Amino acid sequence: MATILITGACGQLGSELTAELRKKYGSDSVVASDVREANDQIGEGPFEQLDVMDARRLDEVTEKYNIRIIYHLAALLSASAEKNIDLAWKLNMDGLLNVLKLARDKQIDRVFWPSSIAVFGPDAKKDGTPQNSPANPTTVYGITKVAGEQWCAYFHKKFGVDVRSLRYPGLIGYKSLPGGGTTDYAVDIYHKALAGETFNCFLERDSALPMMYMEDAVKATIDLMEADSEKITVRTSYNVSAISFTPEQIAASIRQKISDFDISYEPDYRQDIAASWPDSIDDSQARADWGWRHAFSLDKMTDDILTNLPAIAEKIS
Secondary structure: OOEEEEEOOOOHHHHHHHHHHHHHHOHHHEEEEEOOOOOHHHOOOOEEEOOOOOHHHHHHHHHHHOEEEEEEOOOOOHHHHHHOHHHHHHHHHHHHHHHHHHHHHHOOOEEEEEEEHHHOOOOOOOOOEOOOOOOOOOOHHHHHHHHHHHHHHHHHHHHOOOEEEEEEOEEEOOOOOOOOOHHHHHHHHHHHHHOOOOEEEOOOOOOOEEEEEHHHHHHHHHHHHHOOHHHOOOOOOEEOOOEEEOHHHHHHHHHOOOOOOOEEEOOOHHHHHHHOOOOOEOOHHHHHHHOOOOOOOHHHHHHHHHHHHHHHHHHHO
C-alpha cells in the first residue's frame, strides 16, 4: 500500500479519517500531520507537525516517508474564516497550491481536497441543488472553495494531477469538538443534551441545511479515492449528501431519547451564512459515477451519538 499523508489530521474530519485509514491500511502506511500536536483520536502511527503554508517543510515530509497519496484537509472553516479573512485566504489557498504543485512535481498518485456546500450562494436552487449549479458564495470560506475547485480542475487538465474532491455538507461527529463551522451546532447540541443543559442555537428553528454523519463522510471520502480514475467525471468537486434537517427537527430527534431536552434560539451572524446555503443537495452524479450511498438517517445518527458520546466526552472536553 502506498504511503498516505493527511494534513489537518487533528481536525474533526481528519481525526476520524486518519483512524479509519490506519485501521484499513495499517498504522505505518498513514502519516498524520497538523500544525497542532497529535491528539488521541488519530490512533497510533507516524505524526509530523506541519504547516501546509510552508512548502519546504511539506516537501521534506513527503520525501521522508515516500508519500504517494495526500488527503489535504488543513483549512480555516466558515465561521472562523469570517473572523479572519486574511488567514482564511492564505491558509486555504496557499496550502492547496503547495499540495497541488508538490503533486505535480513529484507525480503523486492521488490527492484529495475537500470542498463544501459553501460554494453555493443565494442564486443557487435551494432544494436539490444540482451538480452544475451557479457557484456565487457570500462568504470568504465559500470563495476559497470555489477558487480551490477551479485550481483542482486546472491541475488535473494541465498537469494530469489525479485530484479528487467532495462538496461536504455539514459534518456531524462525536469524537472531537466542533471546529468553527456554521453547521457545528449539530455537534454541540448533543453535548448539551447529555449534560442536561438547554442548547442555545445560533440558527433559526426552521433553518434547514444538508448534513452528513461522520461515518458516512469518511466512507464517501475513501470510496471516492479508491474509485477507478475513469469513473471520475467531475474534477472540480462532487456534490455529496445524506440527510437534511432543521434545528427543530434535530431537537425532536433528541427528545425521543432525552425527553426533557430543551432548546432556545438566538440567531447570530451565522444565520446569514446558513441562509445563503442550500436546504438540500442533489448528489446523483456521485451515486452514478462511483456508487455513493449513505447509511445514516437523522434518528439513526442520534441514537449512535447518544449511545457512544458519554464514553469519550470527558476526553475531548
